[in-house]
Amino acid sequence: MSLxxxxxxWHVEDxxxxxxxxxxxxxxxxxxxPFDRRAVHYVASWKHPPGSLSGLPNLxxxxxxxxxxxxxxxxxxxxxxxxxxxxxxxLTTRMSEYVVLHCLSIxxxxxxxxxxxxxxxxxxxxxxxxxxxxxxxxxxxxxxGLEAAEKLKVMGFDxxxxxxxxxxxxxLATFAGAEGMAAxxxxxxxxxxxxxLTEETRGMIDAELLAGLAQDGRxxxxxxxxxxxxxxxxxxxxxxxxxxxxxxxxxxxxxxTEPLPAESPLWTHPAVTVTPHNAAMSEPEAVxxxxxxxxxxLEAGEPLRHVVDPSRxx
Amino acid sequence: MSLxxxxxxWHVEDxxxxxxxxxxxxxxxxxxxPFDRRAVHYVASWKHPPGSLSGLPNLxxxxxxxxxxxxxxxxxxxxxxxxxxxxxxxLTTRMSEYVVLHCLSIxxxxxxxxxxxxxxxxxxxxxxxxxxxxxxxxxxxxxxGLEAAEKLKVMGFDxxxxxxxxxxxxxLATFAGAEGMAAxxxxxxxxxxxxxLTEETRGMIDAELLAGLAQDGRxxxxxxxxxxxxxxxxxxxxxxxxxxxxxxxxxxxxxxTEPLPAESPLWTHPAVTVTPHNAAMSEPEAVxxxxxxxxxxLEAGEPLRHVVDPSRxx
Numbered sequence: 001m002s003l004x005x006x007x008x009x010w011h012v013e014d015x016x017x018x019x020x021x022x023x024x025x026x027x028x029x030x031x032x033x034p035f036d037r038r039a040v041h042y043v044a045s046w047k048h049p050p051g052s053l054s055g056l057p058n059l060x061x062x063x064x065x066x067x068x069x070x071x072x073x074x075x076x077x078x079x080x081x082x083x084x085x086x087x088x089x090x091l092t093t094r095m096s097e098y099v100v101l102h103c104l105s106i107x108x109x110x111x112x113x114x115x116x117x118x119x120x121x122x123x124x125x126x127x128x129x130x131x132x133x134x135x136x137x138x139x140x141x142x143x144x145g146l147e148a149a150e151k152l153k154v155m156g157f158d159x160x161x162x163x164x165x166x167x168x169x170x171x172l173a174t175f176a177g178a179e180g181m182a183a184x185x186x187x188x189x190x191x192x193x194x195x196x197l198t199e200e201t202r203g204m205i206d207a208e209l210l211a212g213l214a215q216d217g218r219x220x221x222x223x224x225x226x227x228x229x230x231x232x233x234x235x236x237x238x239x240x241x242x243x244x245x246x247x248x249x250x251x252x253x254x255x256x257t258e259p260l261p262a263e264s265p266l267w268t269h270p271a272v273t274v275t276p277h278n279a280a281m282s283e284p285e286a287v288x289x290x291x292x293x294x295x296x297x298l299e300a301g302e303p304l305r306h307v308v309d310p311s312r313x314x
Numbered sequence: 315m316s317l318x319x320x321x322x323x324w325h326v327e328d329x330x331x332x333x334x335x336x337x338x339x340x341x342x343x344x345x346x347x348p349f350d351r352r353a354v355h356y357v358a359s360w361k362h363p364p365g366s367l368s369g370l371p372n373l374x375x376x377x378x379x380x381x382x383x384x385x386x387x388x389x390x391x392x393x394x395x396x397x398x399x400x401x402x403x404x405l406t407t408r409m410s411e412y413v414v415l416h417c418l419s420i421x422x423x424x425x426x427x428x429x430x431x432x433x434x435x436x437x438x439x440x441x442x443x444x445x446x447x448x449x450x451x452x453x454x455x456x457x458x459g460l461e462a463a464e465k466l467k468v469m470g471f472d473x474x475x476x477x478x479x480x481x482x483x484x485x486l487a488t489f490a491g492a493e494g495m496a497a498x499x500x501x502x503x504x505x506x507x508x509x510x511l512t513e514e515t516r517g518m519i520d521a522e523l524l525a526g527l528a529q530d531g532r533x534x535x536x537x538x539x540x541x542x543x544x545x546x547x548x549x550x551x552x553x554x555x556x557x558x559x560x561x562x563x564x565x566x567x568x569x570x571t572e573p574l575p576a577e578s579p580l581w582t583h584p585a586v587t588v589t590p591h592n593a594a595m596s597e598p599e600a601v602x603x604x605x606x607x608x609x610x611x612l613e614a615g616e617p618l619r620h621v622v623d624p625s626r627x628x
Contacts, residue, residue, distance in 0.1 A: 090444055093470050097445060100469065101418035104411055110419075114428065117588045120581045122573035124590040130404055130597075131411060154468045155414065156407050259436035267434045274431045276438040 001041040001058070002027040003295065006048030007065065015065075018288035019044070023295065042298075044291055050075040061304055063291045066282070067091060067144075068229065069308050070197040083308040086290055088282045092147050095280035098227055099138075099148040099192055100155060102251045102273070106190055106223050107134055107157075111249075111273070129218035131156030137188030140195040140228060141167050141174065142314075144280070148192065160187060164200070185212035190223045196314035197229035207237040210247050221248030227279040230254035235266060242271050253279040315355035315372070316341040317609065320362035321379065329379075332602035333358070337609065356612075358605055364389040375618055377605045380596070381405060381458075382543065383622050384511040397622040400604055402596045406461050409594035412541055413462040413506055414469060416565045416587070420504060420537050421448055421471075425563075425587070443532035445470030451502030454509040454542060455481050455488065456628075458594070462506065474501060478514070499526035504537045510628035511543035521551040524561050535562030541593040544568035549580060556585050567593040 003026055005015050012030045019028045029035035031052055040056045046065040053062070054077040064072060064085045072083055105111065108128065116123060136152050138145045141163040149172055152159045159172060162184040166176035175184035185191070191213060195201045205226065213222035224247060226233055235256050241247035249271040255264070258277055266272050298304060308314060317340055319329050326344045333342045343349035345366055354370045360379040367376070368391040378386060378399045386397055419425065422442060430437060450466050452459045455477040463486055466473045473486060476498040480490040489498035499505070505527060509515045519540065527536035538561060540547055549570055555561035563585040569578070572591055580586050612618060622628060 093445065094442075097418055097422060097469065101415065101422055101424065104415035104418070105424075108411060108415055110415065113589050114587075116590075118582060120574075120576045122590045124592040124595070128408075128592070128595070131407065151468060154465060155411065260434075262434045267431060273428075275427050276430075276436045278438040278442070281438070281442070 002029050002035065002039045003042045003044060004035065004040045004053075004056070005030045005044050006052055007031075007044075007046040008049065010046055010065075014284065015044075015288065018284060019292065022288055022292035026295070042295055045072065047071045048075070051077045053077070053079055061294075061298060063294060064308075065287055065291070067280070068197065069314060070229065070231070072308075073198075073310070073313050082304050083310070084294055084304050084306045085308055085314075086282065086287050087143060087306045088286055088290060090286055091280045091282045092143050094282075095144045095194070095227060096148045096151045098253065098275075098279035099194075099225065100151050102225050103134075103136055103152060103157060103190055103192070104155065105273075106219065106249065106251070107131055132158055133218050134158060134189050135160065135187050135214065135217065136190045136192060137162060137184055138192045138194060139163075139184075140193065141169065142194070142196075145192075145194045148194065157190075160184065181209075182212055185209065186214055188222065189214050189217035189219050190225060193224070193226040193228045193232055195228045195232055197231045198313035200313075201229075202231050203234050205233040205238070207234070207240060210237060210241040213247070215246070219248060221245065223248055224250040224252075226250070227253045230256050230258060230277075235264070239265055239269065242269060247271075249273075251275075253277055316343050316349065316353045317356045317358060318349065318354045318367075318370070319344045319358050320366055321345075321358075321360040322363065324360055324379075328598065329358075329602065332598060333606065336602055336606035340609070356609055359386065361385045362389070365391045367391070367393055375608075375612060377608060378622075379601055379605070381594070382511065383628060384543065384545070386622075387512075387624070387627055396618050397624070398608055398618050398620045399622055399628075400596065400601055401457060401620045402600055402604060404600055405594045405596045406457050408596075409458045409508070409541060410462045410465045412567065412589075412593035413508075413539065414465050416539050417448075417450055417466060417471060417504055417506070418469065419587075420533065420563065420565070421445055446472055447532050448472060448503050449474065449501050449528065449531065450504045450506060451476065451498055452506045452508060453477075453498075454507065455483065456508070456510075459506075459508045462508065471504075474498060495523075496526055499523065500528055502536065503528050503531035503533050504539060507538070507540040507542045507546055509542045509546055511545045512627035514627075515543075516545050517548050519547040519552070521548070521554060524551060524555040527561070529560070533562060535559065537562055538564040538566075540564070541567045544570050544572060544591075549578070553579055553583065556583060561585075563587075565589075567591055 005012055016028050041060045044063045059079050059081050062083045069085050135158045138149050138161045141161045149159050162175045167174055251273040253275045254277055319326055330342050355374045358377045373393050373395050376397045383399050449472045452463050452475045455475045463473050476489045481488055565587040567589045568591055
C-alpha cells in the first residue's frame with residue numbers, strides 16, 4: 001500500500017522526502033509519475049487537480065495538508081472516503097499571534113505612527129482608548145477562534161464570538177446563527193473572521209454585513225481582520241465601505257484570488273494592511289508528522305481523528 | 315491648605331479643573347500666579363522648574379503626575395518630604411500592550427510586510443520561528459515588567475527577567491545584579507527595557523550591553539525595545555550596533571532628548587521604529603483621581619501609598 005501526494009503550487013519532492021523519512025516502510029508516490037493506482041491507500045492533498053483522485057479503488061482516507069478543506073469539496077469527483085484535516089497546535093498559536101498583533105496595532109494606532117516616522121513627526125495622542133473599551137467580535141468559534149478570544153481577553157479587550165450554531169463558552173459572550181448576527185455586529189469594533197469557507201459562508205463579508213458593524217465605538221469606526229478564507233469576503237464591498245467611511249480599516253491575510261493580483265486596489269489603499277496568506281502556516285515538518293501519525297493510527301486499527309463532516313463542509 | 319500644580323509642557327488649566335472637581339474644598343493653585351506659599355500642603359508635579367518647590371514651609375507630600383520620578387531627584391533644591399508616584403493599573407495595561415504589540419511585530423516580521431505592500435510583493439515566508447523559540451528578556455521587574463512578562467508568556471514567548479536585586483517570580487527565569495547580567499543578555503533575542511532612570515541605570519544600554527545579546531537566536535539577530543526611559547540608552551551606541559549588524563532592530567518609545575530632534579538618524583533608520591513616548595500614558599482623569607485619593611488618605615490620617623525610596627531613586 002502507498003501514500004499518494006497530490007498538490008499544486010508546493011514543492012512535492014520536499015514533501016516526499018519528509019513523509020518517506022517518517023514512513024520508511026510505505027511507498028510515497030506523486031501525481032507527476034507513473035504509480036499503481038490500486039496500491040494507493042492514503043492521499044495527502046493540497047489543492048490537487050480536480051478529478052485526479054478518482055479511480056483509486058483501495059483508498060481509505062484523504063488528508064488535507066492544511067487546516068482548510070474547501071478545495072476538497074470543490075472537486076466533484078472526490079472519492080467518498082473519510083477526510084481528515086490538520087489540527088496543528090502550533091498553527092493555532094500562530095493564528096492567535098496574528099490576531100492579537102493586529103488588534104493591538106489597531107488599538108495603539110501603530111500605522112499612524114508608522115506614517116509619522118519618516119516625516120519626523122512627534123505627534124503623540126493622549127486619548128488612545130483602553131483595550132477594555134474596544135469590542136472585538138470573532139466570527140468562528142472553532143479551535144482558532146476560541147484561542148484567539150482567550151488571548152485577546154488576556155490583553156484586556158472586550159471580546160464576543162459568533163458561530164453558525166449556538167455555542168456556550170465560559171467567560172465569552174456568544175451569538176449564533178442568522179438571528180444573532182445583527183446584535184453581534186452592532187457591538188463589534190474589530191471584526192475578526194476565522195470562519196471556514198463553505199457554501200453558506202462564501203461571500204458573507206459583504207456590504208450588508210459591514211454596514212451592520214458598530215459606528216459608536218472608540219476607534220473612529222469599525223475595522224475588519226480576515227485571517228480565515230479569501231472566499232468569505234467581497235473585496236469590492238470592502239473597498240466601498242472603506243471609501244464610504246463606514247469601515248475605518250482592514251487587515252487582510254486572505255483574498256478572493258491569491259496571490260493578490262497586482263491590479264487590486266487593496267495593495268495600495270491607505271487603510272488596508274495586506275499580508276501574503278501567512279497568518280498561520282504550519283511548519284511542513286509538523287504537518288508531515290501529524291499526518292504520518294494519523295496513518296499509523298489507521299494501520300494499527302485505531303480511529304481517524306479530525307474527520308471532516310461533508311454535510312457541514314468543515 | 316492648598317494643592318500646588320507645578321508642571322512644564324502640559325496644560326495646567328486642564329489639570330486645575332480636574333483636581334478642583336475632585337477636591338472641591340481645597341484651593342488648587344499654580345506656579346504662574348501669586349499664591350500663599352505657607353498654605354501649600356501638597357504639590358503635584360510634572361517636570362516643575364528646578365527650585366520652584368523650595369520655600370514651602372508646610373509641604374507634606376509631593377506627587378509625581380507620572381510613573382517616573384527621576385525629574386524630581388534632578389532638582390537639588392527639592393524639599394525633603396515624602397514623594398509618591400502614580401501607580402495606575404491602566405498604565406500598566408498600556409505598557410503591556412506596547413510590549414506585546416512590538417514583540418509580536420518583531421516575531422511576525424510585520425515591518426517586512428509593511429515594506430513589501432506598496433511594492434505589491436506577495437512574498438510569504440514559510441519559516442517564521444515560533445514564539446516559544448524566541449527569548450524575550452525584560453530588564454526591570456516592577457509592576458510594568460512583571461505584567462509584560464506574564465502576557466508575553468501567554469503569547470508563547472520564552473521569557474526571562476533581570477532586576478537590580480534578586481527577585482523570585484513563579485514561572486519566570488530571573489537574573490539579578492551585575493553578576494547576572496552576562497547570562498541574562500546571552501539568552502535574550504528581544505531585550506525589553508522597563509527600568510527606572512537612576513544614577514545606576516543612566517546610559518546602561520550602551521555598546522557593551524548590546525554586544526552581550528544573543529547572536530544565536532531565531533530572529534537573525536537581537537532586537538531592543540526601550541519603553542522605559544530615554545536616559546537609559548546611549549543612542550550613538552544603538553546606531554553603531556545596528557550598523558555593525560550586532561543589533562537587528564530597535565523599537566524606541568523614549569529618547570535622550572524628547573521630542574526626538576529632527577536631526578536624529580533614528581527617525582529614518584530602516585531598522586528603527588520610533589514612537590513618541592506614548593507606550594503608556596495615563597488618562598489625565600485617572601491620574602487626578604489617583605492623586606486626589608492619596609490626598610484624602612493623608613487628610614484622614616492614613617499612610618501615603620507608593621512612596622519613593624530616595625536612596626534607590628524609584
